[in-house]
Amino acid sequence: MSANNMYEISGNIVIPNDKRDEFNRKVLKLLERGGIRKTETIYVDEREFTVVVPAKPNEHGIISFDYSIFEKEIMPTSTFNLNTGELIVPQKGYTEFAIIMYSIMVLQIAYSSEQCSLIHNNKPASAKGYIALINTILDEKIEYHEHIPDSEMDSRENEPLCRFPLYWAFRRDNEDEFLEWWDGSNLHISSDMKHQIHIWKTAWEDFSKCSKIRDDIRMEPLMGSVLTEMQEIWECRFVDKRFVDEFLEHRDNIKYLELLILLWEYMQLGTHYFPELTEDQVKRSLLLEIRDSYDEIKISGYVSLMTNHDQRKQIFGL
Amino acid sequence: MGTFAWYTGSMNIPEDKKEIFAKQMNKILYYGGMMNFEKISIYGHKIGLLEPVRPLPGEKTTFHFNYFEDDSWETAGFDSSATHFWSGKVGGQEFCDIILAAYTLCELYDDSMGLVMLNDKITDFGPYIAWLNNLLGTDFTMEKRRNLWNTVESYVLNEDNDVEDFSFSDLLDLIPHKMLKYAGGIEFADLFFITCGTGTLTKDCILSGSYPADILDCKNAISDYLAKGNVDEKKVKLYDLLRMDRKKRERISDPGLKRIAEWSLILPARVITYLSSEYCEDNFWEQWKDVYNNVYHDEIYKVYASEELEKERTTSWFESVPKLSTSEFLRQDKWFTFYSTPEELEMKPKYYISDDDRLYWWDGSDEVIISEEMEKWLKELSERHSHLMQAADKDSKNSYDSDAFIKDFLNTLIEIDNTYKRISPFQNMFYDFLQNGQRKEYRAAIMLLRELADENKDEGNAIRYLKHSWGLTSRKVTFNPGRLRIKRYMSIMANLSLRMKYFGF
Numbered sequence: 025m026s027a028n029n030m031y032e033i034s035g036n037i038v039i040p041n042d043k044r045d046e047f048n049r050k051v052l053k054l055l056e057r058g059g060i061r062k063t064e065t066i067y068v069d070e071r072e073f074t075v076v077v078p079a080k081p082n083e084h085g086i087i088s089f090d091y092s093i094f095e096k097e098i099m100p101t102s103t104f105n106l107n108t109g110e111l112i113v114p115q116k117g118y119t120e121f122a123i124i125m126y127s128i129m130v131l132q133i134a135y136s137s138e139q140c141s142l143i144h145n146n147k148p149a150s151a152k153g154y155i156a157l158i159n160t161i162l163d164e165k166i167e168y169h170e171h172i173p174d175s176e177m178d179s180r181e182n183e184p185l186c187r188f189p190l191y192w193a194f195r196r197d198n199e200d201e202f203l204e205w206w207d208g209s210n211l212h213i214s215s216d217m218k219h220q221i222h223i224w225k226t227a228w229e230d231f232s233k234c235s236k237i238r239d240d241i242r243m244e245p246l247m248g249s250v251l252t253e254m255q256e257i258w259e260c261r262f263v264d265k266r267f268v269d270e271f272l273e274h275r276d277n278i279k280y281l282e283l284l285i286l287l288w289e290y291m292q293l294g295t296h297y298f299p300e301l302t303e304d305q306v307k308r309s310l311l312l313e314i315r316d317s318y319d320e321i322k323i324s325g326y327v328s329l330m331t332n333h334d335q336r337k338q339i340f341g342l
Numbered sequence: 343m344g345t346f347a348w349y350t351g352s353m354n355i356p357e358d359k360k361e362i363f364a365k366q367m368n369k370i371l372y373y374g375g376m377m378n379f380e381k382i383s384i385y386g387h388k389i390g391l392l393e394p395v396r397p398l399p400g401e402k403t404t405f406h407f408n409y410f411e412d413d414s415w416e417t418a419g420f421d422s423s424a425t426h427f428w429s430g431k432v433g434g435q436e437f438c439d440i441i442l443a444a445y446t447l448c449e450l451y452d453d454s455m456g457l458v459m460l461n462d463k464i465t466d467f468g469p470y471i472a473w474l475n476n477l478l479g480t481d482f483t484m485e486k487r488r489n490l491w492n493t494v495e496s497y498v499l500n501e502d503n504d505v506e507d508f509s510f511s512d513l514l515d516l517i518p519h520k521m522l523k524y525a526g527g528i529e530f531a532d533l534f535f536i537t538c539g540t541g542t543l544t545k546d547c548i549l550s551g552s553y554p555a556d557i558l559d560c561k562n563a564i565s566d567y568l569a570k571g572n573v574d575e576k577k578v579k580l581y582d583l584l585r586m587d588r589k590k591r592e593r594i595s596d597p598g599l600k601r602i603a604e605w606s607l608i609l610p611a612r613v614i615t616y617l618s619s620e621y622c623e624d625n626f627w628e629q630w631k632d633v634y635n636n637v638y639h640d641e642i643y644k645v646y647a648s649e650e651l652e653k654e655r656t657t658s659w660f661e662s663v664p665k666l667s668t669s670e671f672l673r674q675d676k677w678f679t680f681y682s683t684p685e686e687l688e689m690k691p692k693y694y695i696s697d698d699d700r701l702y703w704w705d706g707s708d709e710v711i712i713s714e715e716m717e718k719w720l721k722e723l724s725e726r727h728s729h730l731m732q733a734a735d736k737d738s739k740n741s742y743d744s745d746a747f748i749k750d751f752l753n754t755l756i757e758i759d760n761t762y763k764r765i766s767p768f769q770n771m772f773y774d775f776l777q778n779g780q781r782k783e784y785r786a787a788i789m790l791l792r793e794l795a796d797e798n799k800d801e802g803n804a805i806r807y808l809k810h811s812w813g814l815t816s817r818k819v820t821f822n823p824g825r826l827r828i829k830r831y832m833s834i835m836a837n838l839s840l841r842m843k844y845f846g847f
Contacts, residue, residue, distance in 0.1 A: 294523060300530065300554070302548055304542065310522070
């Protein structure tokens with residue numbers, strides 16, 4: 025699936041009142057499951073960092089968002105109005121952010137009481153792929169009537185649910201970047217990631233056996249260092265604010281500290297190969313050359329596991 | 343414009359290694375699919391026959407076509423008696439890969455310094471050595487590039503290489519990727535400081551007693567010295583110091599120079615040179631070029647790495663590079679390999695080379711492995727061939743007309759080439775068939791070829807999307823399954839042992 029197609033809607037989107045709640049619920053789910061978030065600035069250890077929060081409505085019923093955790097680019101702020109069903113997106117881009125925006129647009133067409141069509145290059149376009157994607161994300165079938173003259177495809181009402189997982193749309197081979205939604209069995213996780221989780225689990229068990237005193241390490245400076253390197257060295261997706269908040273709230277809990285140390289130590293692997301340079305020089309100029317580029321996904325995956333409390337409990341017992 | 347592969351060294355192959363070198367080079371070119379075309383004209387038809395590169399010892403050879411890429415580039419060649427290899431434009435696919443492998447062999451055997459290059463970029467020779475070890479049964483390691491300083495110095499200071507600037511990125515290209523973590527050390531650090539500067543050395547990020555700490559202290563000593571008085575006069579004195587032996591440097595009494603002299607007892611002369619070049623905003627290599635032949639080499643290094651790391655660094659360079667199969671080595675998956683695939687072919691699987699495309703080189707050894715699927719196909723073809731032989735048998739009851747046979751054979755080949763594009767017979771296969779038309783096995787094989795050509799027309803029609811440039815067309819078009827079946831059949835017919843095994847002739 026490519027979002028280079030620059031779809032538009034022809035016609036007037038009017039969401040009927042009796043369908044508004046249902047429609048809004050689905051839009052919120054598309055945003056959430058599609059990885060769409062709002063960036064925020066926080067301060068940790070007197071350093072400024074960008075984190076993300078869910079796209080939630082304000083007191084006026086307006087949802088603002090500007091980031092896809094899959095695309096990892098800050099976009100100009102877009103809005104969705106729960107009262108009117110209006111979506112305003114100044115810049116969709118061409119990839120993961122755009123795919124979710126076009127999905128919402130197709131949902132608007134599906135719910136509109138006034139007839140609308142999806143347009144590409146001034147011609148009616150099929151929403152076949154997007155319907156399948158929406159159906160899969162929502163896990164329910166939406167009704168959509170295509171109005172393409174001379175097309176073999178007409179009403180899709182009686183067609184069976186067609187699965188099109190989001191990771192296919194995002195051209196991924198697996199769902200390693202979806203760990204925050206993992207229930208232990210519902211995702212297609214790579215064997216590499218599974219093996220890494222096993223390594224972390226084993227390392228965590230070793231931590232527990234050691235009962236090492238960690239007087240020299242404090243939560244907030246360590247969190248600051250982790251966030252700095254995730255952003256500046258590894259160029260990871262911005263972390264969920266809940267991760268930072270929870271760990272800082274439990275700053276005096278040794279178990280939380282050790283969970284963060286586990287991540288930090290994983291990020292440092294390989295730095296010992298160049299003692300003739302400073303640590304900073306190694307990290308900024310060499311670390312990504314000697315590590316696997318996929319380690320960036322693993323680092324973000326670890327943070328996702330930290331916010332996925334069920335799986336965190338399952339793997340780390342916390 | 344265009345991509346050129348080349349070698350910076352002088353290809354000095356030791357006398358006692360010339361024979362083996364030539365043999366190995368010929369094997370690279372042969373198994374790498376390098377070929378020429380014999381152009382013939384027969385019954386008014388012009389045909390190109392594939393002629394794999396397989397020179398006799400001492401011969402010169404030239405070639406321009408790669409069988410796996412199905413494309414031609416500028417003529418390249420190997421003179422086995424002079425042990426000299428050369429090339430022109432090489433493209434960016436299989437032809438290029440084999441040429442780089444050939445230059446890698448040159449680098450490995452050359453008793454002087456040299457580097458494999460692609461335009462102005464140093465090539466990581468690791469993957470090429472991996473393939474050579476597989477193909478040649480050798481145990482080459484990457485130790486030729488282990489002495490970083492000597493390798494970079496000889497590369498930069500050789501005027502023939504026309505190196506304008508040597509960057510950190512060039513250093514990362516030079517060091518084989520898999521060896522990078524073992525490439526650390528003082529030489530690596532010095533090259534880092536030369537290419538990136540010492541600006542990131544600040545007191546708060548440095549561990550006491552570390553190499554960066556020593557470099558920073560030496561840097562401060564040099565800048566303190568050069569800051570006072572006439573900097574040019576000071577530079578002269580500094581370079582005088584570099585020419586002194588250890589005893590003289592130990593006895594230096596000038597207070598400003600003394601601190602630097604103390605550092606010169608444990609740091610190489612190049613350190614003092616790059617730190618003073620940096621201070622004076624001079625180009626290090628320009629300065630080094632003038633002094634490097636006449637500087638001290640009697641410093642006694644400190645060891646900054648742990649014993650364990652030192653051991654790892656030493657042993658890893660001397661490990662033989664793990665083997666890489668020909669199909670893995672030649673696998674093409676660059677951004678343009680499947681670029682702009684027509685919508686109709688989007689859902690088709692991507693084409694990657696496998697041993698199914700190397701049947702011409704099958705010899706019963708594990709050089710080329712016949713896959714399960716290919717085994718099935720060969721057996722199926724063999725059965726069909728047997729049935730067709732019965733039909734051919736009936737024909738032979740009338741008198742055999744060799745003229746008609748040859749014309750039919752030629753027409754079949756020409757039609758196939760027109761329909762599927764870039765399908766040429768192997769030279770040996772062509773002459774073999776030409777001379778044996780009276781035998782039913784051969785006539786049946788041509789009938790089978792015609793049937794295959796007919797059956798695969800629909801899939802083969804994907805070739806209609808061929809753009810002006812073969813190499814820039816998606817491989818889902820140029821290496822469509824229909825075309826591949828015909829190409830593979832032709833290679834089976836050309837491999838006499840394989841043909842005998844499955845078809846009995």
